[in-house]
Amino acid sequence: xxxxRIEEADRPHMLRLxxxxxxxxxxxxxxxxxxxxxxxxxxxxxxxxxxxxKLLTVLATPVFVGVVMMILYxxxxxxxxxxxxxxxxxxxxxxxxxIAWVAISAILVLFLAxxxxxxxxxxxxxxxxxxxxxxxxxxxxxxGSGTAGGSGAELHIQVIAxxxxxxxxxxxxxxxxxxxxxxxxxxxxxxxxxSLDIIHSFWAYQLGVKADxxxxxxxxxxxxxxxxxxxxxxxxxxxxxxxGHMADSSGQVVSQSDFDTWIAQQxxxxxxxxxxxPSYAPYYFPxxxxxxx
Amino acid sequence: MVxxxxxxxxxxxxxxxxxxxxxxxxxxxxxxxLAGPPTTLHLETVAAVGQxxxxxxxxxxxxxxxxxxxxxxxxxxxxxxxxxxxxxxDGATGLRNPxxxxxxxxxxxxxxxxxxxxxxxxxxxxxTSIDPTQAAHTFAIPDLGVFVPxxxxxxxxxxxxxxxxxxxxxxxxxxxxxxxCFVPCAAKTVFGNGGPMxxxxxxxxxxxxT
Numbered sequence: 001x002x003x004x005r006i007e008e009a010d011r012p013h014m015l016r017l018x019x020x021x022x023x024x025x026x027x028x029x030x031x032x033x034x035x036x037x038x039x040x041x042x043x044x045x046x047x048x049x050x051x052x053x054k055l056l057t058v059l060a061t062p063v064f065v066g067v068v069m070m071i072l073y074x075x076x077x078x079x080x081x082x083x084x085x086x087x088x089x090x091x092x093x094x095x096x097x098x099i100a101w102v103a104i105s106a107i108l109v110l111f112l113a114x115x116x117x118x119x120x121x122x123x124x125x126x127x128x129x130x131x132x133x134x135x136x137x138x139x140x141x142x143x144g145s146g147t148a149g150g151s152g153a154e155l156h157i158q159v160i161a162x163x164x165x166x167x168x169x170x171x172x173x174x175x176x177x178x179x180x181x182x183x184x185x186x187x188x189x190x191x192x193x194x195s196l197d198i199i200h201s202f203w204a205y206q207l208g209v210k211a212d213x214x215x216x217x218x219x220x221x222x223x224x225x226x227x228x229x230x231x232x233x234x235x236x237x238x239x240x241x242x243x244g245h246m247a248d249s250s251g252q253v254v255s256q257s258d259f260d261t262w263i264a265q266q267x268x269x270x271x272x273x274x275x276x277x278p279s280y281a282p283y284y285f286p287x288x289x290x291x292x293x
Numbered sequence: 294m295v296x297x298x299x300x301x302x303x304x305x306x307x308x309x310x311x312x313x314x315x316x317x318x319x320x321x322x323x324x325x326x327l328a329g330p331p332t333t334l335h336l337e338t339v340a341a342v343g344q345x346x347x348x349x350x351x352x353x354x355x356x357x358x359x360x361x362x363x364x365x366x367x368x369x370x371x372x373x374x375x376x377x378x379x380x381x382x383d384g385a386t387g388l389r390n391p392x393x394x395x396x397x398x399x400x401x402x403x404x405x406x407x408x409x410x411x412x413x414x415x416x417x418x419x420x421t422s423i424d425p426t427q428a429a430h431t432f433a434i435p436d437l438g439v440f441v442p443x444x445x446x447x448x449x450x451x452x453x454x455x456x457x458x459x460x461x462x463x464x465x466x467x468x469x470x471x472x473x474c475f476v477p478c479a480a481k482t483v484f485g486n487g488g489p490m491x492x493x494x495x496x497x498x499x500x501x502x503t
Contacts, residue, residue, distance in 0.1 A: 162390055163486045164473060165435050177392045179438070196389050197477070197486055241491040245435070245471045272422045273395035 013077065021069055025062040032057045039208045042231060042253060043223045046208030052119060059108060154188040154222075157181070160284060161193070161200035161213035164242035166233055173263050175280030176270045181233055181251045183207075183225050184259035193219040194284055201237035204251065210236060218282035225253040332369065333376045337362040337455075338430050338443060340383045342495070346453060347380060358489040359383065359430075359478050365498025371467045374400065377441075382455040383429040385445025386478045386485075391425035393475045396460070398439035404460035409450035420444075431475040432458075434500055437465060440475070470500040 035057070037050040156171040159181075169177045171192075181204070183189055193202045193211040200213040206229075211221050231253065235246035254262065270277075278284075339345040343356025348363035350356065369375050388394055396404050407417040422442070429445035439462045446456055474496040477485025489495030 160390065162475070163490075165433075165475075167390065167392055179397065179435075179440075240486065241493075241497055242471055242473055248435075269395075273392060273425075276391045276394050276422070276425050278391070 013073075017069065017073060020073075021062070021066050024065045024069060028061040028065050029058055032061055039205055042206045042227050042229060043208050043225050045223050046206065047226070048119065048122070049208050052115075055115065056112075059112070154190050155184065156190045156192065157183075158280065158282070158284075159191055159193040159202045159211075159213065160196060161202060161235065161239075162196040163198065163240055164235070164246040166202065166235075166246070166248060169280055170263060170266075171280045173267060174270075174274075175277070176263065176267045176274075177277060178266050178270075180248060182259060182262050183223075183251075183253045184256045185225050185228050185253050187256065188222060188224045191221045191223065192282055193221065194282070196284060198239055199237050200235045200239050200246070202233065203236040204231055204233050206231035207251075212237070216283055228253045228255060332373055333378075334367055334369070335378045335380075336432075337380045338383055346382060346455065355489065355495070358492075358495050360489055360495040361430075361498065365472075365494050365496075366501065367498070368501045368503060369464055371464055371502050373464050374461050375464060376461045377432070377459065379432060379443060379458045380455040381429055381443045381446065381458055382453075383445060383478070384448065385427045385429050386476050388425040388428045388431070388442065388475060389477050389485075390475065393431055393433070393440055394425035394428060394442050395422040396420065396441055398434075398437060399441060399460040399462050404441055404458055406444055406456060406458050408444055408456040409447040409454055411447060411449055413447065413449040413451060428476050430478055430496070432472065433475055434462075434470050434472040436468075436470045437462065437500075464500075464502045467502050470502060471497065472500055473497045 033054070035054070037053045037057070039046040039049055041047040041050060153172070158169040158171060160167045160169065160177075165179075166181070167177050167179055168181050169175050191202075191209065191211065193213045194217060195213040195215045197215060199215075201210060202213050203210045204223075207223050207225070209221050209223055211219050213219065229252075230249065231251040233248045233251050235243055237243075239246065337345055337347045338359075338361055340359050341357045342350045342353050342360040342362060345362050350360075350362070396402060403419050403421045405417065405419050406423075407415060410416050423444050425442070427445050428442045430443045432441040432443060433439065441458070441460055443458055444456050446454055474490060477490070478496065479485050479488040479490040490497065493499075
Protein backbone atom coordinates (compact mmCIF):
# COMPACT_ATOMS: atom_id res chain seq x y z
CA UNK A 1 0.00 0.00 0.00
CA UNK A 2 1.40 3.38 -0.90
CA UNK A 3 0.41 6.89 -1.90
CA UNK A 4 -1.95 7.09 -4.79
CA ARG A 5 -0.26 7.89 -8.06
CA ILE A 6 -1.17 7.60 -11.68
CA GLU A 7 0.20 4.35 -13.03
CA GLU A 8 2.05 4.37 -16.30
CA ALA A 9 -0.64 2.13 -17.77
CA ASP A 10 -3.31 4.70 -16.89
CA ARG A 11 -1.65 7.63 -18.63
CA PRO A 12 -3.24 6.86 -22.04
CA HIS A 13 -6.62 6.86 -20.33
CA MET A 14 -5.90 10.21 -18.72
CA LEU A 15 -4.81 11.74 -21.99
CA ARG A 16 -7.81 10.30 -23.80
CA LEU A 17 -10.17 11.60 -21.10
CA UNK A 18 -8.62 15.04 -21.18
CA UNK A 19 -8.99 15.32 -24.94
CA UNK A 20 -12.59 14.07 -24.86
CA UNK A 21 -13.43 16.42 -22.01
CA UNK A 22 -11.97 19.49 -23.74
CA UNK A 23 -13.75 18.73 -27.00
CA UNK A 24 -17.12 17.91 -25.41
CA UNK A 25 -16.91 20.88 -23.06
CA UNK A 26 -16.24 23.21 -25.99
CA UNK A 27 -19.12 21.73 -27.97
CA UNK A 28 -21.36 21.87 -24.91
CA UNK A 29 -20.54 25.50 -24.18
CA UNK A 30 -21.16 26.48 -27.79
CA UNK A 31 -24.49 24.61 -27.64
CA UNK A 32 -25.72 26.17 -24.38
CA UNK A 33 -24.78 29.63 -25.65
CA UNK A 34 -27.32 29.15 -28.43
CA UNK A 35 -30.20 28.71 -25.99
CA UNK A 36 -32.60 31.58 -25.46
CA UNK A 37 -32.83 31.59 -21.70
CA UNK A 38 -36.01 32.28 -19.75
CA UNK A 39 -37.52 34.57 -18.71
CA UNK A 40 -36.19 36.16 -21.93
CA UNK A 41 -35.93 39.89 -22.44
CA UNK A 42 -39.36 41.45 -22.15
CA UNK A 43 -38.14 43.46 -19.17
CA UNK A 44 -34.73 44.68 -18.10
CA UNK A 45 -35.02 42.60 -14.95
CA UNK A 46 -35.97 39.49 -16.92
CA UNK A 47 -32.98 40.01 -19.20
CA UNK A 48 -30.69 40.18 -16.15
CA UNK A 49 -32.08 36.89 -14.90
CA UNK A 50 -31.61 35.28 -18.30
CA UNK A 51 -27.98 36.48 -18.43
CA UNK A 52 -27.28 35.04 -14.99
CA UNK A 53 -28.84 31.74 -15.98
CA LYS A 54 -26.74 31.64 -19.13
CA LEU A 55 -23.52 32.30 -17.19
CA LEU A 56 -24.29 29.57 -14.65
CA THR A 57 -25.13 27.11 -17.40
CA VAL A 58 -21.89 27.84 -19.25
CA LEU A 59 -19.83 27.34 -16.07
CA ALA A 60 -21.69 24.16 -15.17
CA THR A 61 -21.31 22.58 -18.60
CA PRO A 62 -17.65 21.40 -18.27
CA VAL A 63 -18.42 20.01 -14.81
CA PHE A 64 -21.48 18.16 -16.07
CA VAL A 65 -19.62 16.89 -19.11
CA GLY A 66 -16.72 15.69 -16.94
CA VAL A 67 -18.94 13.77 -14.54
CA VAL A 68 -20.98 12.07 -17.26
CA MET A 69 -17.83 11.35 -19.27
CA MET A 70 -16.13 9.66 -16.31
CA ILE A 71 -19.19 7.52 -15.56
CA LEU A 72 -19.54 6.32 -19.14
CA TYR A 73 -15.79 5.89 -19.71
CA UNK A 74 -15.43 3.87 -16.51
CA UNK A 75 -18.42 1.73 -17.36
CA UNK A 76 -16.90 0.92 -20.74
CA UNK A 77 -13.18 0.53 -19.92
CA UNK A 78 -13.06 -0.41 -16.25
CA UNK A 79 -16.10 -2.61 -15.84
CA UNK A 80 -15.64 -5.80 -13.84
CA UNK A 81 -15.39 -8.77 -16.17
CA UNK A 82 -15.22 -11.58 -13.66
CA UNK A 83 -17.76 -12.78 -11.13
CA UNK A 84 -15.41 -12.61 -8.13
CA UNK A 85 -15.93 -9.80 -5.64
CA UNK A 86 -12.67 -8.03 -4.86
CA UNK A 87 -11.86 -4.52 -3.71
CA UNK A 88 -9.89 -2.25 -5.96
CA UNK A 89 -6.50 -0.94 -4.84
CA UNK A 90 -6.80 1.60 -2.00
CA UNK A 91 -6.16 5.25 -2.82
CA UNK A 92 -4.46 7.22 -0.09
CA UNK A 93 -4.32 10.63 -1.61
CA UNK A 94 -2.41 12.58 -4.18
CA UNK A 95 -1.37 16.08 -3.21
CA UNK A 96 -1.26 17.64 -6.70
CA UNK A 97 -4.67 16.22 -7.55
CA UNK A 98 -6.15 17.47 -4.28
CA ILE A 99 -4.65 20.91 -4.74
CA ALA A 100 -5.98 21.13 -8.27
CA TRP A 101 -9.41 19.91 -7.21
CA VAL A 102 -9.72 22.42 -4.34
CA ALA A 103 -8.24 25.25 -6.40
CA ILE A 104 -10.59 24.77 -9.36
CA SER A 105 -13.63 24.55 -7.08
CA ALA A 106 -12.51 27.64 -5.17
CA ILE A 107 -11.91 29.62 -8.35
CA LEU A 108 -15.37 28.72 -9.67
CA VAL A 109 -17.13 29.58 -6.41
CA LEU A 110 -15.21 32.81 -5.91
CA PHE A 111 -15.84 33.85 -9.49
CA LEU A 112 -19.57 33.27 -9.01
CA ALA A 113 -19.43 35.21 -5.75
CA UNK A 114 -17.88 38.18 -7.54
CA UNK A 115 -20.48 37.97 -10.29
CA UNK A 116 -23.27 37.71 -7.70
CA UNK A 117 -22.05 40.70 -5.71
CA UNK A 118 -21.66 42.75 -8.87
CA UNK A 119 -25.17 41.81 -9.97
CA UNK A 120 -26.69 42.59 -6.58
CA UNK A 121 -25.06 46.01 -6.57
CA UNK A 122 -26.23 46.82 -10.08
CA UNK A 123 -28.74 49.53 -10.82
CA UNK A 124 -31.26 47.09 -12.30
CA UNK A 125 -31.40 44.90 -9.21
CA UNK A 126 -31.48 47.98 -7.04
CA UNK A 127 -34.52 49.10 -8.94
CA UNK A 128 -36.12 45.67 -8.73
CA UNK A 129 -35.95 45.62 -4.94
CA UNK A 130 -37.02 49.20 -4.56
CA UNK A 131 -33.83 51.10 -3.73
CA UNK A 132 -33.05 54.37 -5.50
CA UNK A 133 -29.40 53.61 -6.07
CA UNK A 134 -27.31 50.56 -5.48
CA UNK A 135 -29.12 47.59 -3.99
CA UNK A 136 -26.32 46.93 -1.50
CA UNK A 137 -23.77 49.11 0.15
CA UNK A 138 -26.15 52.02 0.48
CA UNK A 139 -28.75 52.73 3.12
CA UNK A 140 -31.82 54.90 3.06
CA UNK A 141 -33.68 53.18 0.25
CA UNK A 142 -37.21 54.24 -0.44
CA UNK A 143 -40.17 52.98 -2.36
CA GLY A 144 -43.12 54.51 -4.04
CA SER A 145 -41.15 57.60 -4.88
CA GLY A 146 -42.03 57.98 -8.52
CA THR A 147 -43.89 60.94 -9.85
CA ALA A 148 -47.51 60.17 -10.55
CA GLY A 149 -48.97 60.23 -14.03
CA GLY A 150 -47.43 61.14 -17.34
CA SER A 151 -45.37 59.22 -19.82
CA GLY A 152 -41.96 58.25 -18.49
CA ALA A 153 -42.84 58.65 -14.82
CA GLU A 154 -42.86 55.51 -12.73
CA LEU A 155 -46.20 53.76 -12.89
CA HIS A 156 -47.66 52.49 -9.62
CA ILE A 157 -49.87 49.42 -9.83
CA GLN A 158 -51.39 47.45 -6.99
CA VAL A 159 -51.71 43.74 -7.70
CA ILE A 160 -54.63 42.35 -5.69
CA ALA A 161 -54.73 38.59 -5.35
CA UNK A 162 -57.96 36.97 -4.28
CA UNK A 163 -59.42 33.51 -4.47
CA UNK A 164 -59.16 32.95 -7.44
CA UNK A 165 -58.25 35.90 -9.61
CA UNK A 166 -55.87 38.84 -9.85
CA UNK A 167 -57.13 42.39 -10.24
CA UNK A 168 -55.03 45.52 -10.64
CA UNK A 169 -55.37 49.06 -9.38
CA UNK A 170 -53.58 51.87 -11.18
CA UNK A 171 -52.75 54.37 -8.44
CA UNK A 172 -51.73 57.08 -10.89
CA UNK A 173 -55.05 56.94 -12.74
CA UNK A 174 -57.51 57.54 -9.93
CA UNK A 175 -57.10 54.05 -8.49
CA UNK A 176 -58.95 52.49 -11.41
CA UNK A 177 -59.24 48.73 -10.95
CA UNK A 178 -58.98 46.37 -13.91
CA UNK A 179 -59.27 42.66 -14.62
CA UNK A 180 -56.15 42.51 -16.80
CA UNK A 181 -52.63 43.88 -16.48
CA UNK A 182 -51.47 46.21 -19.25
CA UNK A 183 -48.11 47.97 -19.08
CA UNK A 184 -46.56 50.69 -21.24
CA UNK A 185 -43.21 49.86 -22.82
CA UNK A 186 -40.03 51.62 -21.66
CA UNK A 187 -41.67 52.98 -18.53
CA UNK A 188 -40.62 51.88 -15.03
CA UNK A 189 -43.36 50.15 -13.10
CA UNK A 190 -43.66 49.78 -9.34
CA UNK A 191 -45.81 46.77 -8.45
CA UNK A 192 -47.43 46.64 -5.01
CA UNK A 193 -48.44 43.04 -4.48
CA UNK A 194 -51.02 42.17 -1.81
CA SER A 195 -53.85 39.74 -1.12
CA LEU A 196 -57.44 40.00 0.02
CA ASP A 197 -57.71 36.63 1.67
CA ILE A 198 -54.96 34.04 1.87
CA ILE A 199 -51.38 33.67 0.65
CA HIS A 200 -51.00 33.79 -3.12
CA SER A 201 -48.00 34.45 -5.33
CA PHE A 202 -48.03 36.82 -8.27
CA TRP A 203 -45.94 35.27 -11.03
CA ALA A 204 -45.58 37.19 -14.27
CA TYR A 205 -43.07 34.83 -15.79
CA GLN A 206 -42.07 36.79 -18.89
CA LEU A 207 -41.70 39.97 -16.83
CA GLY A 208 -39.26 38.24 -14.49
CA VAL A 209 -41.43 38.92 -11.45
CA LYS A 210 -42.53 36.45 -8.82
CA ALA A 211 -43.77 38.03 -5.61
CA ASP A 212 -45.58 36.72 -2.56
CA UNK A 213 -49.07 38.13 -2.17
CA UNK A 214 -49.87 38.19 1.54
CA UNK A 215 -52.91 39.76 3.20
CA UNK A 216 -51.98 43.05 4.86
CA UNK A 217 -48.56 43.14 3.22
CA UNK A 218 -47.45 45.61 0.55
CA UNK A 219 -44.80 43.67 -1.34
CA UNK A 220 -43.01 45.99 -3.75
CA UNK A 221 -41.26 45.03 -6.95
CA UNK A 222 -40.08 47.01 -9.94
CA UNK A 223 -39.95 46.12 -13.59
CA UNK A 224 -39.21 48.05 -16.73
CA UNK A 225 -40.74 46.49 -19.86
CA UNK A 226 -38.52 46.94 -22.89
CA UNK A 227 -40.44 44.97 -25.53
CA UNK A 228 -44.10 44.98 -26.46
CA UNK A 229 -46.01 41.71 -26.46
CA UNK A 230 -48.12 39.43 -24.33
CA UNK A 231 -47.29 37.85 -21.02
CA UNK A 232 -48.88 35.44 -18.61
CA UNK A 233 -49.87 36.00 -15.02
CA UNK A 234 -50.48 33.06 -12.75
CA UNK A 235 -50.60 32.21 -9.08
CA UNK A 236 -47.55 30.28 -7.86
CA UNK A 237 -48.83 29.43 -4.39
CA UNK A 238 -51.30 26.60 -3.89
CA UNK A 239 -54.37 28.55 -2.82
CA UNK A 240 -57.39 26.30 -2.98
CA UNK A 241 -59.91 24.76 -5.35
CA UNK A 242 -59.29 26.92 -8.41
CA UNK A 243 -55.59 27.62 -7.90
CA GLY A 244 -54.80 25.90 -11.19
CA HIS A 245 -57.15 28.29 -12.97
CA MET A 246 -55.82 31.44 -11.30
CA ALA A 247 -54.06 32.49 -14.46
CA ASP A 248 -54.46 35.11 -17.12
CA SER A 249 -52.66 34.98 -20.44
CA SER A 250 -53.92 38.35 -21.63
CA GLY A 251 -51.31 40.57 -20.00
CA GLN A 252 -49.88 43.05 -22.50
CA VAL A 253 -46.93 45.37 -22.84
CA VAL A 254 -48.05 48.04 -25.28
CA SER A 255 -46.90 51.39 -26.56
CA GLN A 256 -47.51 54.42 -24.36
CA SER A 257 -50.22 55.71 -26.72
CA ASP A 258 -52.03 52.37 -26.74
CA PHE A 259 -51.75 52.27 -22.98
CA ASP A 260 -53.23 55.75 -22.68
CA THR A 261 -56.18 54.70 -24.83
CA TRP A 262 -56.68 51.50 -22.85
CA ILE A 263 -56.46 53.10 -19.42
CA ALA A 264 -58.88 55.85 -20.48
CA GLN A 265 -61.41 53.17 -21.46
CA GLN A 266 -60.87 51.40 -18.15
CA UNK A 267 -61.49 54.64 -16.28
CA UNK A 268 -64.73 55.13 -18.16
CA UNK A 269 -65.86 51.59 -17.40
CA UNK A 270 -64.78 51.95 -13.79
CA UNK A 271 -67.01 54.95 -13.15
CA UNK A 272 -70.03 52.73 -12.51
CA UNK A 273 -68.42 51.16 -9.46
CA UNK A 274 -65.87 53.80 -8.48
CA UNK A 275 -67.97 55.23 -5.64
CA UNK A 276 -68.26 51.83 -3.99
CA UNK A 277 -64.58 51.01 -4.20
CA PRO A 278 -62.41 52.37 -1.38
CA SER A 279 -59.69 54.90 -2.10
CA TYR A 280 -56.41 53.47 -3.23
CA ALA A 281 -54.26 52.31 -0.32
CA PRO A 282 -51.29 49.97 -0.12
CA TYR A 283 -53.02 47.90 2.55
CA TYR A 284 -56.35 46.44 1.65
CA PHE A 285 -58.66 44.92 4.25
CA PRO A 286 -62.16 45.24 2.83
CA UNK A 287 -65.19 44.05 4.70
CA UNK A 288 -67.30 42.04 5.27
CA UNK A 289 -65.95 39.01 7.01
CA UNK A 290 -69.25 37.40 8.02
CA UNK A 291 -72.02 35.55 6.30
CA UNK A 292 -75.44 37.00 5.69
CA UNK A 293 -78.68 35.12 6.29
CA MET B 294 -36.16 -13.77 0.73
CA VAL B 295 -38.18 -13.86 -2.50
CA UNK B 296 -41.34 -14.60 -0.55
CA UNK B 297 -40.71 -11.67 1.77
CA UNK B 298 -40.05 -9.28 -1.11
CA UNK B 299 -43.20 -10.52 -2.84
CA UNK B 300 -45.24 -9.88 0.29
CA UNK B 301 -43.81 -6.35 0.64
CA UNK B 302 -44.50 -5.61 -3.04
CA UNK B 303 -48.05 -6.94 -2.75
CA UNK B 304 -48.60 -4.86 0.37
CA UNK B 305 -47.36 -1.72 -1.37
CA UNK B 306 -49.66 -2.40 -4.32
CA UNK B 307 -52.66 -2.91 -2.06
CA UNK B 308 -52.01 0.23 0.00
CA UNK B 309 -51.39 2.40 -3.08
CA UNK B 310 -54.47 0.96 -4.79
CA UNK B 311 -56.60 1.67 -1.72
CA UNK B 312 -55.35 5.26 -1.55
CA UNK B 313 -56.02 5.85 -5.26
CA UNK B 314 -59.49 4.32 -4.93
CA UNK B 315 -60.25 6.47 -1.89
CA UNK B 316 -59.25 9.68 -3.65
CA UNK B 317 -60.98 8.64 -6.87
CA UNK B 318 -64.23 7.70 -5.18
CA UNK B 319 -64.16 10.95 -3.23
CA UNK B 320 -63.77 13.00 -6.39
CA UNK B 321 -66.12 11.14 -8.70
CA UNK B 322 -69.58 11.82 -7.24
CA UNK B 323 -70.72 15.15 -8.56
CA UNK B 324 -73.91 16.47 -10.11
CA UNK B 325 -74.48 15.63 -13.75
CA UNK B 326 -74.76 18.23 -16.51
CA LEU B 327 -77.79 20.48 -16.54
CA ALA B 328 -80.63 19.13 -18.67
CA GLY B 329 -82.75 21.32 -20.90
CA PRO B 330 -82.35 23.65 -23.86
CA PRO B 331 -78.65 24.21 -24.48
CA THR B 332 -78.79 27.97 -24.77
CA THR B 333 -80.72 28.60 -21.59
CA LEU B 334 -79.52 28.24 -18.04
CA HIS B 335 -82.08 28.40 -15.25
CA LEU B 336 -80.37 28.36 -11.88
CA GLU B 337 -81.19 28.86 -8.27
CA THR B 338 -78.95 30.16 -5.49
CA VAL B 339 -79.79 29.39 -1.89
CA ALA B 340 -78.27 29.73 1.57
CA ALA B 341 -78.93 26.03 2.28
CA VAL B 342 -79.32 23.53 -0.53
CA GLY B 343 -81.68 21.43 1.58
CA GLN B 344 -84.23 24.26 1.70
CA UNK B 345 -84.36 25.53 -1.88
CA UNK B 346 -87.68 26.62 -3.38
CA UNK B 347 -87.28 24.93 -6.78
CA UNK B 348 -84.64 22.19 -6.60
CA UNK B 349 -84.15 21.31 -2.92
CA UNK B 350 -81.57 18.66 -2.02
CA UNK B 351 -82.75 17.50 1.43
CA UNK B 352 -80.64 14.34 1.21
CA UNK B 353 -77.49 16.27 0.36
CA UNK B 354 -74.46 15.42 2.54
CA UNK B 355 -74.37 19.11 3.47
CA UNK B 356 -77.99 20.32 3.38
CA UNK B 357 -77.03 23.54 5.20
CA UNK B 358 -74.38 24.54 2.67
CA UNK B 359 -74.92 27.43 0.32
CA UNK B 360 -75.09 26.42 -3.32
CA UNK B 361 -76.16 26.82 -6.92
CA UNK B 362 -78.95 24.47 -8.01
CA UNK B 363 -79.87 22.18 -9.61
CA UNK B 364 -76.25 21.54 -10.57
CA UNK B 365 -72.92 23.28 -11.07
CA UNK B 366 -71.89 21.52 -14.27
CA UNK B 367 -73.43 23.10 -17.31
CA UNK B 368 -73.07 22.11 -20.94
CA UNK B 369 -73.61 24.80 -23.56
CA UNK B 370 -72.77 25.21 -27.26
CA UNK B 371 -69.70 27.08 -28.48
CA UNK B 372 -69.88 30.57 -29.96
CA UNK B 373 -73.47 30.98 -28.85
CA UNK B 374 -75.49 33.39 -26.81
CA UNK B 375 -76.49 31.88 -23.49
CA UNK B 376 -79.57 33.21 -21.73
CA UNK B 377 -79.27 32.95 -17.97
CA UNK B 378 -81.95 33.24 -15.33
CA UNK B 379 -80.93 32.99 -11.70
CA UNK B 380 -83.53 32.81 -8.97
CA UNK B 381 -81.53 34.25 -6.10
CA UNK B 382 -83.04 33.34 -2.70
CA ASP B 383 -80.16 34.19 -0.38
CA GLY B 384 -79.62 37.30 1.73
CA ALA B 385 -76.70 39.67 1.27
CA THR B 386 -73.23 38.79 2.51
CA GLY B 387 -71.29 41.47 0.69
CA LEU B 388 -68.28 41.38 -1.56
CA ARG B 389 -64.78 41.32 -0.14
CA ASN B 390 -63.60 43.16 -3.22
CA PRO B 391 -66.21 45.84 -4.02
CA UNK B 392 -64.94 45.94 -7.59
CA UNK B 393 -66.96 42.80 -8.36
CA UNK B 394 -70.14 44.77 -7.75
CA UNK B 395 -69.87 45.79 -11.40
CA UNK B 396 -71.36 43.74 -14.23
CA UNK B 397 -68.78 42.60 -16.78
CA UNK B 398 -69.01 40.60 -19.97
CA UNK B 399 -72.76 40.37 -20.43
CA UNK B 400 -74.51 41.47 -23.58
CA UNK B 401 -75.19 45.15 -23.15
CA UNK B 402 -72.96 45.23 -20.10
CA UNK B 403 -75.93 44.93 -17.80
CA UNK B 404 -78.43 42.59 -16.18
CA UNK B 405 -82.16 42.75 -15.49
CA UNK B 406 -83.14 42.34 -11.86
CA UNK B 407 -86.51 41.91 -10.18
CA UNK B 408 -86.11 42.54 -6.47
CA UNK B 409 -87.79 43.87 -3.36
CA UNK B 410 -87.28 47.35 -1.97
CA UNK B 411 -86.93 48.28 1.68
CA UNK B 412 -90.70 48.25 2.08
CA UNK B 413 -90.91 44.74 0.66
CA UNK B 414 -92.49 45.89 -2.59
CA UNK B 415 -91.43 44.19 -5.82
CA UNK B 416 -89.34 46.28 -8.20
CA UNK B 417 -87.43 45.65 -11.39
CA UNK B 418 -84.59 47.41 -13.13
CA UNK B 419 -81.68 47.07 -15.52
CA UNK B 420 -78.41 47.37 -13.60
CA THR B 421 -74.77 47.76 -14.51
CA SER B 422 -73.62 47.41 -10.91
CA ILE B 423 -74.97 46.86 -7.42
CA ASP B 424 -74.05 48.05 -3.96
CA PRO B 425 -71.19 45.65 -3.12
CA THR B 426 -72.44 45.30 0.44
CA GLN B 427 -75.74 43.95 -0.89
CA ALA B 428 -74.29 41.14 -2.95
CA ALA B 429 -75.34 37.63 -2.04
CA HIS B 430 -73.24 35.82 -4.64
CA THR B 431 -71.64 36.35 -8.02
CA PHE B 432 -71.88 34.40 -11.23
CA ALA B 433 -68.35 34.61 -12.62
CA ILE B 434 -66.67 32.80 -15.50
CA PRO B 435 -63.28 34.57 -15.49
CA ASP B 436 -61.95 33.00 -18.69
CA LEU B 437 -64.97 34.32 -20.56
CA GLY B 438 -64.74 37.71 -18.86
CA VAL B 439 -68.20 37.28 -17.34
CA PHE B 440 -68.72 38.68 -13.83
CA VAL B 441 -72.27 39.23 -12.59
CA PRO B 442 -73.06 40.25 -9.00
CA UNK B 443 -76.28 38.81 -7.59
CA UNK B 444 -78.31 41.14 -5.41
CA UNK B 445 -79.26 39.70 -2.01
CA UNK B 446 -82.91 39.41 -1.08
CA UNK B 447 -84.03 42.37 1.00
CA UNK B 448 -84.77 41.31 4.60
CA UNK B 449 -88.14 43.06 4.29
CA UNK B 450 -89.20 40.92 1.33
CA UNK B 451 -91.97 38.38 1.91
CA UNK B 452 -90.81 35.02 3.22
CA UNK B 453 -89.74 32.63 0.49
CA UNK B 454 -89.06 35.46 -1.98
CA UNK B 455 -86.36 35.43 -4.61
CA UNK B 456 -84.69 38.07 -6.72
CA UNK B 457 -84.72 37.07 -10.36
CA UNK B 458 -81.62 38.06 -12.31
CA UNK B 459 -81.51 37.63 -16.08
CA UNK B 460 -78.70 38.35 -18.50
CA UNK B 461 -76.98 36.79 -21.46
CA UNK B 462 -73.39 36.21 -22.49
CA UNK B 463 -71.54 34.71 -25.41
CA UNK B 464 -69.42 31.59 -25.26
CA UNK B 465 -66.08 31.20 -27.00
CA UNK B 466 -64.69 28.03 -28.52
CA UNK B 467 -65.07 24.53 -27.05
CA UNK B 468 -63.45 23.95 -23.71
CA UNK B 469 -64.03 23.63 -20.00
CA UNK B 470 -64.43 26.94 -18.21
CA UNK B 471 -64.48 27.10 -14.44
CA UNK B 472 -66.93 29.36 -12.75
CA UNK B 473 -67.02 30.53 -9.18
CA CYS B 474 -68.58 32.90 -6.67
CA PHE B 475 -66.52 35.88 -5.46
CA VAL B 476 -68.59 36.50 -2.34
CA PRO B 477 -67.06 34.83 0.73
CA CYS B 478 -70.42 33.23 1.43
CA ALA B 479 -69.38 29.95 3.01
CA ALA B 480 -68.54 31.15 6.55
CA LYS B 481 -67.28 28.94 9.34
CA THR B 482 -63.95 28.57 7.54
CA VAL B 483 -61.09 30.92 6.83
CA PHE B 484 -62.81 34.17 5.88
CA GLY B 485 -65.65 32.36 4.15
CA ASN B 486 -63.92 30.82 1.16
CA GLY B 487 -63.82 27.25 2.39
CA GLY B 488 -66.49 24.54 2.51
CA PRO B 489 -69.04 25.04 -0.26
CA MET B 490 -66.87 27.73 -1.86
CA UNK B 491 -64.16 25.15 -2.33
CA UNK B 492 -66.29 22.19 -3.28
CA UNK B 493 -67.55 21.36 -6.74
CA UNK B 494 -71.32 21.09 -6.70
CA UNK B 495 -72.01 24.01 -4.41
CA UNK B 496 -70.43 27.38 -5.22
CA UNK B 497 -68.06 26.31 -7.94
CA UNK B 498 -68.33 24.27 -11.07
CA UNK B 499 -67.60 23.92 -14.72
CA UNK B 500 -69.13 25.33 -17.86
CA UNK B 501 -68.54 22.74 -20.56
CA UNK B 502 -68.61 24.40 -23.97
CA THR B 503 -68.99 21.90 -26.79
